[in-house]
Amino acid sequence: MEPRLQRRIQRYGWDLAAAVYEARWQAQLAPAHEALMALASPQPQERVLDVACGTGLIALAAAEAVGPQGHVLGTDLSDHMVDAARQRAARRGLRHLGFARMDAEQLALPDGGFDLALCALGLMYVPDPTQALREMRRVLRPGGRVALAVWGERARCGWSALFPIVDAEVRSEVCPLFFRLGQQDALARECADAGFERIAQQRIASALCYADGEEACIAAFAGGPVALAWSRFGDETRARVQARYLEAIEPWRQGGGYRIPGEFVIVTGTVPAHPFR
Numbered sequence: 001m002e003p004r005l006q007r008r009i010q011r012y013g014w015d016l017a018a019a020v021y022e023a024r025w026q027a028q029l030a031p032a033h034e035a036l037m038a039l040a041s042p043q044p045q046e047r048v049l050d051v052a053c054g055t056g057l058i059a060l061a062a063a064e065a066v067g068p069q070g071h072v073l074g075t076d077l078s079d080h081m082v083d084a085a086r087q088r089a090a091r092r093g094l095r096h097l098g099f100a101r102m103d104a105e106q107l108a109l110p111d112g113g114f115d116l117a118l119c120a121l122g123l124m125y126v127p128d129p130t131q132a133l134r135e136m137r138r139v140l141r142p143g144g145r146v147a148l149a150v151w152g153e154r155a156r157c158g159w160s161a162l163f164p165i166v167d168a169e170v171r172s173e174v175c176p177l178f179f180r181l182g183q184q185d186a187l188a189r190e191c192a193d194a195g196f197e198r199i200a201q202q203r204i205a206s207a208l209c210y211a212d213g214e215e216a217c218i219a220a221f222a223g224g225p226v227a228l229a230w231s232r233f234g235d236e237t238r239a240r241v242q243a244r245y246l247e248a249i250e251p252w253r254q255g256g257g258y259r260i261p262g263e264f265v266i267v268t269g270t271v272p273a274h275p276f277r
Helices: 003-040 057-066 079-092 129-139 158-167 186-193 213-222 227-232 235-248
Strands: 047-051 071-076 097-101 114-120 140-151 197-210 257-270
Touching: 003 057, 003 079, 003 114, 003 140, 003 197, 003 213, 003 227, 003 257, 047 057, 047 129, 057 071, 057 079, 057 097, 057 114, 071 079, 079 097, 114 129, 129 140, 129 186, 140 186, 158 213, 158 235, 158 257, 186 197, 186 257, 197 213, 213 227, 213 235, 213 257
Parallel strands: 047 071, 047 114, 071 097, 114 140
Antiparallel strands: 140 257, 197 257
8 A cells, every 4th residue: 555545544443433433442451551661661751752642642651650750652643542642631731741743754853862662553554654653663672662562363362354344345445554563573673673682572462352242343343443344334334344343253252242362572672871882
């Protein structure tokens, strides 16, 4: 897919998903978020960048960790996600937490201004994740840290049938190469190519739990990466893709609900302490 088109699809799709994202995904993504924050370990007074921040789930946690003497900036391609994040920060009175709409591949930020860069489940949507990682490295100080989370192996994510089901109804793939970074040590290699060192990787097995098929479908279609395609489907198409998706996740039905397997990959690294390496 042409990168500019991919960015547009992601931007408008996440604008549409913003209203239901937290309700449908916060609990499901909690294991990845908790592991990411534990490994990143933001410290008091640090300056933290949260790339592809969404509605600010990670940025808010980071702001609590660094305290009022620190600073956290969340960036996202989606206006509606950024607006939702700002509202959450305002309700909590976190003046040291800010948000801005920004492309992960072109961060409008000075070199070396942050101690820690985070990206929780956002790199899969970026046309050029290596460029995004280079940008994170650029804005980190020497010795600064990066902590990243992506979805894992396709075969270990029972909901992955979502993409081919939707792709069968639209002219272009909605999330090309979504699972590429979750394969083996792909993300760790990308970090090395971007100039990070002391790279470590951890895999986390998890499960997406839903009370019924309707809840599973709303999360998958209206609250996730295919929201733009879903918004343009007519009633007949929606009924067809929902039926196909429920058939795909049938092996993980438990009574009236579902417990769908998933996997996350967490990777950490550091910027060399000597900038000329």
